[in-house]
């Protein structure tokens with residue numbers, strides 16, 4: 001299974017804190033090429049036998065969005081397709097979908 005460096009970095013960061021959260025929410029862009037299942041499975045491996053073993057993980061997927069550099073149309077790239085649905089131009093800027101960050105943590109279960 002491919003390693004997810006940013007997930008390890010988040011876990012290292014959490015383990016350095018004095019308080020360990022009850023739940024962790026992360027945001028993951030659609031273009032990061034990791035599935036929710038892969039992230040969960042890697043999370044369980046990494047937190048096993050650590051202070052985070054009881055912490056629940058919540059994943060929020062962020063849909064990809066691109067903007068055409070010719071006509072400025074914003075669109076969702078389906079199947080990693082990068083041509084503009086309006087003008088057919090292939091030059092596009094990625095606006096969203098490459099995120100992978102710690103969204104929020106909760107100290108205690110409510």
Ligand SMILES: [Zn+2]
Nearest residue numbers: 068071084087
């Ligand atoms: Zn266009």
